[in-house]
Amino acid sequence: MALHSGGSDQTYRISHDAEKYKTRIHMSRPSARLATMVDDLPRIPTKTPRAGTVQSVERAMAILQALSEEEEGCRLTDLSQKTNLSVSTVHRLLTTLERQKFAHFDPSTNLWHVGRMAFTVGSSFLRQRSFVAPALPFLKRLRDLTNETANLGVIEDGEVLVLSQVKSREIMRAITRIGGRVPMGRSGMGKAILSTYPRFAVEAEQAQLHRKPAHMANDGYAVDDEEFMRGLRCIAAAVYGPQGEVLCAISVSGLSIRIPPARVPRLGELLVKTADELTHALGGCRPEG
Missing domain, CATH: 3.30.450.40 (GAF domain)
Incomplete structure (x- = not known):
């Protein structure tokens, strides 16, 4: 929940999550060398997948959920931090989601957004x-x-x-x-x-x-x-x-x-x-x- 100023350019938000990093690497589609460099940074270990689950699907769903929480879009490195996944893994999954229209990349802002197919699937829940x-x-x-x-x-x-x-x-x-x-x-x-x-x-x-x-x-x-x-x-x-x-x-x-x-x-x-x-x-x- 947030306090929003609808009549001005300012938006006032109350967040329960403190910002963990003061400096971020901003990039959209990193080269393999740059992705490897970022991957070498310390990272919180991801949870071990539960028996009977598919890890790549769980990771893709985590990325979609993180995207849905950012109305103005999200950078690749920010998604990496939010999901505790490496930049190369997030980029690979985003590319797959983009092909299926579940994610959308805006090259003018270098931001990723939820794709139209995610809306189509979500709308079926409301129809129920x-x-x-x-x-x-x-x-x-x-x-x-x-x-x-x-x-x-x-x-x-x-x-x-x-x-x-x-x-x-x-x-x-x-x-x-x-x-x-x-x-x-x-x-x-x-x-x-x-x-x-x-x-x-x-x-x-x-x-x-x-x-x-x-x-x-x-x-x-x-x-x-x-x-x-x-x-x-x-x-x-x-x-x-x-x-x-x-x-x-x-x-x-x-x-x-x-x-x-x-x-x-x-x-x-x-x-x-x-x-x-x-x-x-x-x-x-x-x-x-």
């Missing part, structure tokens, strides 16, 4: 989530009514995965990009979904998080009160399917100075109402009790 497209008008209405960013997320591998988003028109806004992940117990959407779990499941989840019991849904909504990131607040509510099962959660998030505690109940009511309307539109229903 049949509620994403119908939810978009509800997210747009939330954004227009609150002037804050509206999000939709699901639980995957114990985290909240953001599947859809309508960004605030405010100059300074909260951004958790589509495809981004946030912890269940420290996010509004995660708490909203957690609150639908049986008590034993919630307790097990909290034990796994090694945290005190999180503030759960109150009157149908949940609040991330600057827990995931200081200065940001999020209010969320769960959306249900035909059998009363939770499908996803929707939320609005923004700077805490624009979402003071006094505004939270009003936003909570709006989130619950919108989530109920989306549930109805999807043919779902709230579980009894």
